[in-house]
Amino acid sequence: MAIEIKAPQFPESVADGSIATWHKQPGEPVSRDELLVDIETDKVVLEVVAPADGTIKEIIKGEGDTVLSQELIGQFEEGAADASGSDDAPAESAKDAEAATAESGADDDTPMSPAARKLADENQLSASDIVGTGKGGRITKEDVVKAAAEKPATDKPAASADNNVAHSMPGMMPQMESASSAGSAGIPATARSEKRVPMTRLRKRIAERLLDAKNSTAMLTTFNEVNMQPIMDLRKKYKDQFEKTHNGTRLGFMSFFVKAATEALRRHPEVNASIDGDDVVYHGFYDIGVAVSSNRGLVVPILRDTEQMSLAGIESTIRDFGERAQAGQLGIDEMQGGTFTISNGGVFGSLLSTPILNPPQTAILGMHKIQERPMAVNGEVKVLPMMYLALSYDHRLIDGKEAVQFLVAIKDMLEDPARILLEL
Structure with a gap:
């Protein structure tokens, strides 16, 4: 039997929320009262749990989408999950998740949302590098962002003595970088990176x-x-x-x-x-x-x-x-x-x-x-x-x-x- 998954009833002081993390994907088996999705408001994070044993049939509102009070965000199929593998899409999703886990070196036992895992892979972080603050130690996107910010910059190339001098003289930095890009100064450019993440x-x-x-x-x-x-x-x-x-x-x-x-x-x-x-x-x-x-x-x-x-x-x-x-x-x-x-x-x-x-x-x-x-x-x-x-x-x-x-x-x-x- 299909059941609608809706956002909770927000208090009058909360106009809307946004999908923070889907903890389960379509086809994954879910137990009654197991956490399905976190909805972030401007005050707290609200949790939506499974109404019964079954599987998520469809996700209508993805991570980052804005939702209103009692808005439909997904479809839930009540009943035991199909373990026969007849549904190709869930099987492929499971294979992809396993491959992503293997590539990132993350511990299979550590709960991590797909969005958080993707961000961890981009930052070359494993689950052991991240402290999960979600329910039951679950790793959220915010946890990955924090771990990435605290990660030591060991992968940056060592700067030469001349380059260190340039860093201590900000006024000379543009000219020296320009000369390096033109190949006339021969000074290696220092690795500079930026990261843009949405404000919570x-x-x-x-x-x-x-x-x-x-x-x-x-x-x-x-x-x-x-x-x-x-x-x-x-x-x-x-x-x-x-x-x-x-x-x-x-x-x-x-x-x-x-x-x-x-x-x-x-x-x-x-x-x-x-x-x-x-x-x-x-x-x-x-x-x-x-x-x-x-x-x-x-x-x-x-x-x-x-x-x-x-x-x-x-x-x-x-x-x-x-x-x-x-x-x-x-x-x-x-x-x-x-x-x-x-x-x-x-x-x-x-x-x-x-x-x-x-x-x-x-x-x-x-x-x-x-x-x-x-x-x-x-x-x-x-x-x-x-x-x-x-x-x-x-x-x-x-x-x-x-x-x-x-x-x-x-x-x-x-x-x-x-x-x-x-x-x-």
């Missing part, structure tokens, strides 16, 4: 939102610094007991920042507000987004009702977000909403930055690297672990006074963690 929908959406934030808000950033020694001493004293008590959950810095930010938002409701046309919407709840880096780009899952969450609950939820972001398993509902955002560039070594707003939110807190610096304390110079804090805010709603007071409130609570518990 998530990356395009991130670019659109960043430009929108800069063009539609009066963004301003204020800075302060916080002495992290009290938090570090607290972690050192209780980290083992905390981890044992809370079933392996580690005590990190983010939970302190989330709790401090929640209390500061309670004191300064305009920082927790948003602008909707000519109206200001004051939120009576605290949903804090935590920026998480994934292989597909930056995503911001939301911690809901942080005023009711414990430190252990915050830490375990953030860890879960990070793991599922890498696996592409975050749901759209987990990244919608939010009244405030925290971004931690310090994990990548950033010492200072100006985070960009996440509209319609009116403020975002930037954390940075902890670095020891000499500080004046009661007339004495001490070396302390310091962190710069940055608060970017929409000046249309938040005045400088409120922004500075908000940031100082966070600083005071972090430098004296008892304030967080006592709400002082």
Whole structure:
């Protein structure tokens, strides 16, 4: 019996999607609930699974095609796959796939889509060279692109001493290359390559939102610094007991920042507000987004009702977000909403930055690297672990006074963690 394969019902905030990867081809046997195709939207990757045991009869929308909600993308034939080999086309497809696998040297046991395998062959990569981030370790096109970018350039010809000099003198490079092409200079041309890959929908959406934030808000950033020694001493004293008590959950810095930010938002409701046309919407709840880096780009899952969450609950939820972001398993509902955002560039070594707003939110807190610096304390110079804090805010709603007071409130609570518990 033929069954239509349709795109999922997209949420109202998602207009369309694109076919990322077909994991099965026509004629291949498929088990019920086995992954058939990934559909990428500007927020998450949605998975379409097999409705029953059988085979894919026809693929209507190929990889890269744009699809709408509930649009027909393929035909599925219910029933056991024909293993007799009477269908020449599937047999040929299987032979071609086996040949491609043999040529690329990829491991037959490593799941890889045809598009990803083709790209891997073009870049002379085997499955063992690529880390798969798809479901069950499946290798996606994005994984191949990343592996190709990280591949050492060992296949480039060694440059001569004269050529190395030319590379260190950019102004002379065009003339020397021209002479080489004419055969008058005798200097071998250096291998130069370019690679053009389509921007993912998530990356395009991130670019659109960043430009929108800069063009539609009066963004301003204020800075302060916080002495992290009290938090570090607290972690050192209780980290083992905390981890044992809370079933392996580690005590990190983010939970302190989330709790401090929640209390500061309670004191300064305009920082927790948003602008909707000519109206200001004051939120009576605290949903804090935590920026998480994934292989597909930056995503911001939301911690809901942080005023009711414990430190252990915050830490375990953030860890879960990070793991599922890498696996592409975050749901759209987990990244919608939010009244405030925290971004931690310090994990990548950033010492200072100006985070960009996440509209319609009116403020975002930037954390940075902890670095020891000499500080004046009661007339004495001490070396302390310091962190710069940055608060970017929409000046249309938040005045400088409120922004500075908000940031100082966070600083005071972090430098004296008892304030967080006592709400002082």
